């Protein structure tokens with residue numbers, strides 16, 4: 001007989017890591033709610049990609 005009691009502690013990483021892109025002068029960098037800051041990029045798209053990669057591999 002299976003015990004069907006499950007603890008629902010499966011939190012999505014997306015909820016723990018809320019990323020934004022911040023601009024500093026000519027550069028843009030990803031920033032996360034967990035405190036992570038990505039490298040300065042010339043393109044905001046690259047900064048956003050860094051943030052997306054950070055969520056995949058914290």
Ligand SMILES: [Zn+2]
Nearest residue numbers: 017032034036
């Ligand atoms: Zn994060």
